[in-house]
Amino acid sequence: MSVVTGLDLVDDQLASCVGCGLCLPHCPTYRVTGQERHSPRGRIAVMRAVQWEGQSLDDDAVESLSTCIQCRGCEPACPSGVPYGRLIEGAKIAIESDPSLRQNPRWLRPALRMLGHHRLLLVGSRILALAQRIGLFRRRWPRLPLRGGPALRSSAADPDVWIFTGCVMDAWSRPSHRAAAVLIETTGSTFGVSGGGCCGALHAHAGLTADARRLALSIMRSMPGSAPILVDSAGCGAALKDYGHLLGTSAAAEFSARVLDVHEWLAPRLDHLIPVETDRRPTVIVQEPCHLRHVQRAHGPMREVVALVADIVDTDDDGLCCGAGGAFSMLQPELAARVRERKVAAIDRARADRQLMVVSANPGCAQHLGAAGVDVVHPLEFVADRIVRRNP
Amino acid sequence: MTLIHDLTAGLPAGAVTIDRVDTMLYAHDASDFVGRTGAVCFPETTEQVCHVVRTCAKHDVPFVARGSGTGLAGGATPLDGAVVIVLTRMNRILEIDPINRMAWVEPGVLNLDLTRGVEQSDDLFGLHFAPDPSSQQSCTIGGNVANNSGGPHCLADGVTSAHVLACEVVLSDGSIVLLGSEGSEDDGLDLRGAFVGSEGMFGIATKICVRLTQNPPHVRTMLLDFESVRAGADTVGAIIAAGIVPAALEMMDKLCLQAVEAYIHAGLPVDAAAVLLVEVTGLPHQVEAEADLIARIGREKGARHVRVAQDEAERALLWKGRKTAFGAIARIKPNYYLHDTVVPRGALPEVLDRIYEIARRHELLVLNVFHAGDGNLHPLLVFDRREPGVLDRVHAAGEEIVRVSVEAGGVLSGEHGIGLEKKDFMPLLFDDHDLSAQIAVRHAFDPIGLANPRKVLPSPAACGDLRHVPEGAWI
Numbered sequence: 001m002s003v004v005t006g007l008d009l010v011d012d013q014l015a016s017c018v019g020c021g022l023c024l025p026h027c028p029t030y031r032v033t034g035q036e037r038h039s040p041r042g043r044i045a046v047m048r049a050v051q052w053e054g055q056s057l058d059d060d061a062v063e064s065l066s067t068c069i070q071c072r073g074c075e076p077a078c079p080s081g082v083p084y085g086r087l088i089e090g091a092k093i094a095i096e097s098d099p100s101l102r103q104n105p106r107w108l109r110p111a112l113r114m115l116g117h118h119r120l121l122l123v124g125s126r127i128l129a130l131a132q133r134i135g136l137f138r139r140r141w142p143r144l145p146l147r148g149g150p151a152l153r154s155s156a157a158d159p160d161v162w163i164f165t166g167c168v169m170d171a172w173s174r175p176s177h178r179a180a181a182v183l184i185e186t187t188g189s190t191f192g193v194s195g196g197g198c199c200g201a202l203h204a205h206a207g208l209t210a211d212a213r214r215l216a217l218s219i220m221r222s223m224p225g226s227a228p229i230l231v232d233s234a235g236c237g238a239a240l241k242d243y244g245h246l247l248g249t250s251a252a253a254e255f256s257a258r259v260l261d262v263h264e265w266l267a268p269r270l271d272h273l274i275p276v277e278t279d280r281r282p283t284v285i286v287q288e289p290c291h292l293r294h295v296q297r298a299h300g301p302m303r304e305v306v307a308l309v310a311d312i313v314d315t316d317d318d319g320l321c322c323g324a325g326g327a328f329s330m331l332q333p334e335l336a337a338r339v340r341e342r343k344v345a346a347i348d349r350a351r352a353d354r355q356l357m358v359v360s361a362n363p364g365c366a367q368h369l370g371a372a373g374v375d376v377v378h379p380l381e382f383v384a385d386r387i388v389r390r391n392p
Numbered sequence: 393m394t395l396i397h398d399l400t401a402g403l404p405a406g407a408v409t410i411d412r413v414d415t416m417l418y419a420h421d422a423s424d425f426v427g428r429t430g431a432v433c434f435p436e437t438t439e440q441v442c443h444v445v446r447t448c449a450k451h452d453v454p455f456v457a458r459g460s461g462t463g464l465a466g467g468a469t470p471l472d473g474a475v476v477i478v479l480t481r482m483n484r485i486l487e488i489d490p491i492n493r494m495a496w497v498e499p500g501v502l503n504l505d506l507t508r509g510v511e512q513s514d515d516l517f518g519l520h521f522a523p524d525p526s527s528q529q530s531c532t533i534g535g536n537v538a539n540n541s542g543g544p545h546c547l548a549d550g551v552t553s554a555h556v557l558a559c560e561v562v563l564s565d566g567s568i569v570l571l572g573s574e575g576s577e578d579d580g581l582d583l584r585g586a587f588v589g590s591e592g593m594f595g596i597a598t599k600i601c602v603r604l605t606q607n608p609p610h611v612r613t614m615l616l617d618f619e620s621v622r623a624g625a626d627t628v629g630a631i632i633a634a635g636i637v638p639a640a641l642e643m644m645d646k647l648c649l650q651a652v653e654a655y656i657h658a659g660l661p662v663d664a665a666a667v668l669l670v671e672v673t674g675l676p677h678q679v680e681a682e683a684d685l686i687a688r689i690g691r692e693k694g695a696r697h698v699r700v701a702q703d704e705a706e707r708a709l710l711w712k713g714r715k716t717a718f719g720a721i722a723r724i725k726p727n728y729y730l731h732d733t734v735v736p737r738g739a740l741p742e743v744l745d746r747i748y749e750i751a752r753r754h755e756l757l758v759l760n761v762f763h764a765g766d767g768n769l770h771p772l773l774v775f776d777r778r779e780p781g782v783l784d785r786v787h788a789a790g791e792e793i794v795r796v797s798v799e800a801g802g803v804l805s806g807e808h809g810i811g812l813e814k815k816d817f818m819p820l821l822f823d824d825h826d827l828s829a830q831i832a833v834r835h836a837f838d839p840i841g842l843a844n845p846r847k848v849l850p851s852p853a854a855c856g857d858l859r860h861v862p863e864g865a866w867i
Contacts, residue, residue: 015726020719021462021530034480036417080722
């Protein structure tokens with residue numbers, strides 16, 4: 001039986017849900033199971049029962065809370081502005097703090113630890129890619145790149161902006177970083193590179209706060225000064241923007257204030273980017289990652305940047321989550337796959353039998369959709385391939 | 393054999409639960425009436441619904457159907473350990489027939505998903521499902537049928553009953569009947585008409601044939617703001633008296649504007665005492681003429697500004713503000729309680745004055761956001777349940793509001809249903825003969841009395857396990 005008697009959540013935040021149910025259709029897990037326990041409204045009621053009515057945080061309650069993807073699609077849908085992300089984050093911390101309830105599988109903690117050891121991660125990723133090639137590793141993952149190309153290097157000692165390269169992003173999607181670099185240089189600016197390092201987003205999601213804080217401090221040290229910090233992964237960007245809350249220090253808040261999604265920085269500088277002349281302007285399907293759309297609310301700038309070189313087709317699902325959710329797709333594979341089915345169906349409807357590319361500004365979404373056979377490219381790569389390069 | 397064992401036998405794995413979290417979550421809808429859940433079932437087919445209903449009959453246990461649980465009158469609250477039949481997994485649009493402008497749907501289809509599904513299937517025809525409750529993004533068609541739901545655009549288009557052609561219904565003995573028909577009206581009694589709005593007491597609709605409505609060729613949406621609520625209310629009557637029935641005619645008062653503006657940032661006039669949101673539809677010349685006349689009437693009655701939505705985005709934003717108003721209440725106080733009485737349009741100014749006076753006397757905040765065109769009030773009493781004694785004041789004020797509305801020639805409910813909330817007020821409106829006639833109709837549909845019993849119709853029996861929020865508990 002649980003030893004947790006409360007969740008240590010902020011009472012006023014917990015009280016701010018009126019239970020109207022307008023969040024329900026915006027919740028990916030409720031959409032697939034149709035169960036109140038898998039909805040934001042239901043999960044808040046569970047948190048209230050534990051925090052206010054002395055209900056125990058038993059397996060039943062934990063199932064309801066731990067199946068939340070933390071996409072935060074419910075937040076923009078909530079007229080009362082319930083800070084659901086904060087509430088569920090607090091609940092997950094409470095769950096992980098109790099050894100008898102811990103949901104994370106044994107392998108998760110060491111696996112997440114590895115994200116903080118960049119060289120090891122790069123080597124490990126290469127081995128995994130090799131294993132896939134010789135058929136040793138048969139999980140339904142998309143093929144990992146055997147070689148990501150050379151690591152990005154700073155273009156100036158005192159750069160105009162920083163590019164945050166991250167952990168998995170640097171191992172798997174260096175082309176995105178290079179595309180960001182090309183676009184930044186084309187606008188006439190110089191960039192510095194953070195070097196390998198994990199932002200701690202997955203740790204924070206899994207309730208491993210101490211690990212997340214340690215990583216955050218290390219990231220902050222890697223990009224000193226006052227230059228803007230540009231991030232090309234929506235999940236990492238959301239995490240970096242939240243360091244002020246995670247660490248609770250003014251230094252962290254100042255650091256977070258410097259963080260921008262690359263598209264946010266590029267959108268006001270589009271005058272510097274000249275599309276390559278073409279007979280037919282391409283059409284592309286935009287998948288808006290939850291951490292870009294719901295959390296950073298920076299999908300507008302991303303669309304502006306893409307619209308420079310292509311016409312955009314939207315999916316008709318109001319930006320419902322694809323089911324990736326950081327480590328969620330590995331922790332709850334069955335639920336994540338059902339959520340993904342809806343997204344793939346929405347993409348198919350948007351395609352309407354045309355050969356259209358899908359762009360997504362988050363590596364987790366790209367991997368998760370890739371495993372279902374959807375080819376996804378990062379919007380920065382898509383755009384960088386279609387503008388006149390300054391330094392070819 | 394136990395009830396649970398028998399229920400499980402005819403349903404897919406995991407479709408029956410008595411887990412504590414589920415029984416807690418399904419013990420109430422969006423109102424604050426908390427009941428007691430016997431079990432929760434998630435059927436996926438009509439046959440599975442029949443199985444659950446037959447099993448309930450065998451064990452003499454009541455059942456209650458539920459969609460998204462957005463109801464505000466306790467209609468889906470289970471009493472006496474009733475089995476909650478959750479229809480969210482029956483959410484397929486079965487058939488769309490654009491030529492005959494109708495569609496067959498399962499009850500768990502969300503209201504807005506139906507219109508979207510129609511658009512996806514063929515947008516050439518430009519059709520939609522007309523009833524548009526403010527909760528339309530979340531509420532189900534089944535729930536709309538049960539409550540005969542309205543919505544802003546029902547002023548011109550009519551409420552749900554006018555848009556339901558037929559229902560396949562599972563009765564409490566497990567038999568399946570078809571009420572109404574796709575084609576012209578049936579001979580005999582209009583049982584479909586009786587079923588729509590019966591709040592789950594007559595049976596469970598498992599398939600619904602809805603009418604689809606042509607999108608209007610031209611739309612104009614305008615916002616008129618006033619320095620007094622009375623000036624706004626007078627304008628409502630004057631618009632209708634001038635011979636215009638707008639597609640929608642809504643009022644929001646100051647407190648409501650402030651809560652909503654904090655969410656949508658649409659530049660709403662938060663210093664106004666009230667605004668009217670008016671929409672006119674039709675052919676371009678007609679729309680322009682009506683919009684001009686409405687603006688002129690508004691100015692004569694004291695409107696400070698008339699804002700006309702310049703594009704579809706602005707129009708959508710104004711409607712988003714109106715339709716999310718209830719949900720935005722927590723920006724003022726964490727709880728609300730509302731009635732939805734309907735009063736004759738001519739009585740609106742007087743009744744609104746009385747409502748503000750009642751709230752003042754009970755030291756409560758009241759916020760008005762409602763379908764002004766058809767006199768359907770939604771006075772929301774907003775409060776913080778953690779404040780001692782506040783619930784008594786809220787209920788006392790609520791009762792006074794109902795009495796004032798009925799005295800003004802009004803009725804108890806426009807669209808939310810009677811449910812548990814208003815059933816004790818039924819004698820205000822109906823005498824014993826009326827009520828026994830209603831009970832007889834109910835008995836004809838459900839002779840064993842297991843379909844959502846002890847709702848709507850007042851019964852002398854005390855409600856043993858119903859609690860109007862126990863001390864210290866939260867829902």
